[in-house]
Amino acid sequence: xxxxxxxxxxxxxxxxxxxxxxxxxxxxxxxxxxxxxxxxxxxxxxxxxxxxxxxxxxxxxxxxxxxxxxxxxxxxxxxxxxxxxxxxxxxxxxxxxxxxxxxxxxxxxxx
Amino acid sequence: xxxxxxxxxxxxxxxxxxxxxxxxxxxxxxxxxxxxxxxxxxxxxxxxxxxxxxxxxxxxxxxxxxxxxxxxxxxxxxxxxxxxxxxxxxxxxxxxxxxxxxxxxxxxxxxxxx
Numbered sequence: 092x093x094x095x096x097x098x099x100x101x102x103x104x105x106x107x108x109x110x111x112x113x114x115x116x117x118x119x120x121x122x123x124x125x126x127x128x129x130x131x132x133x134x135x136x137x138x139x140x141x142x143x144x145x146x147x148x149x150x151x152x153x154x155x156x157x158x159x160x161x162x163x164x165x166x167x168x169x170x171x172x173x174x175x176x177x178x179x180x181x182x183x184x185x186x187x188x189x190x191x192x193x194x195x196x197x198x199x200x201x202x
Numbered sequence: 203x204x205x206x207x208x209x210x211x212x213x214x215x216x217x218x219x220x221x222x223x224x225x226x227x228x229x230x231x232x233x234x235x236x237x238x239x240x241x242x243x244x245x246x247x248x249x250x251x252x253x254x255x256x257x258x259x260x261x262x263x264x265x266x267x268x269x270x271x272x273x274x275x276x277x278x279x280x281x282x283x284x285x286x287x288x289x290x291x292x293x294x295x296x297x298x299x300x301x302x303x304x305x306x307x308x309x310x311x312x313x314x315x316x
Contacts, residue, residue, distance in 0.1 A: 095244075123303050125303070125304075127307075132309075133309055133310075134206070134293050134295070134307030134310050135295075137304045137305065140303055140304065178244050178245070180244070180245075182303065186258070188250045188252075188257050188258035189250065189258055189260075190247060192237075192244030192247075194242065194243050194244050195243075
């Protein structure tokens with residue numbers, strides 16, 4: 092069964108302290124892996140799509156990477172405004188119609 | 203067009219009542235998704251429309267749930283005979299199916315069943 096597991100569940104960082112979030116996935120043929128950011132009380136906001144192992148995408152302090160089994164979201168020198176829940180989702184090649192989300196990592200960046 | 207809108211934003215109902223939520227996607231988007239999200243969890247897929255056709259429905263979705271997208275524009279999600287376990291945030295997302303498969307999410311409708 093297709094599955095997405097994110098770790099850690101929660102992460103507290105000091106401003107400027109870089110770290111990485113993990114998304115492990117099991118899917119019968121990956122079509123795409125997606126990262127979203129979700130602020131409290133709001134819908135998720137799209138960050139990146141990764142399609143193949145070795146691919147990397149960057150946006151400001153965020154960098155997403157992909158291997159055949161997992162993806163990492165690297166946060167470099169985070170700021171308090173980066174505090175949010177980061178969600179990972181996968182889409183399978185055999186079924187484009189569904190997206191499977193992980194439970195997310197809640198990031199808290201202290202000034 | 204400023205994005206995906208959902209109404210109402212909050213709904214409190216008593217167990218056994220029927221509720222209906224509305225989603226207005228971004229106008230040129232032909233793909234529309236409904237998700238359910240409970241506290242501390244990621245969005246759980248419920249159903250998918252391409253234009254007016256409902257092409258996918260989660261096996262977890264009971265017969266009490268139904269969704270429509272008449273004319274391929276707005277969509278409604280109805281829950282009949284609500285139960286306390288239906289309490290959650292219901293999210294709608296739309297996509298044009300191109301550009302990185304990016305989904306644009308609405309703000310959600312928070313349902314509380316008493």
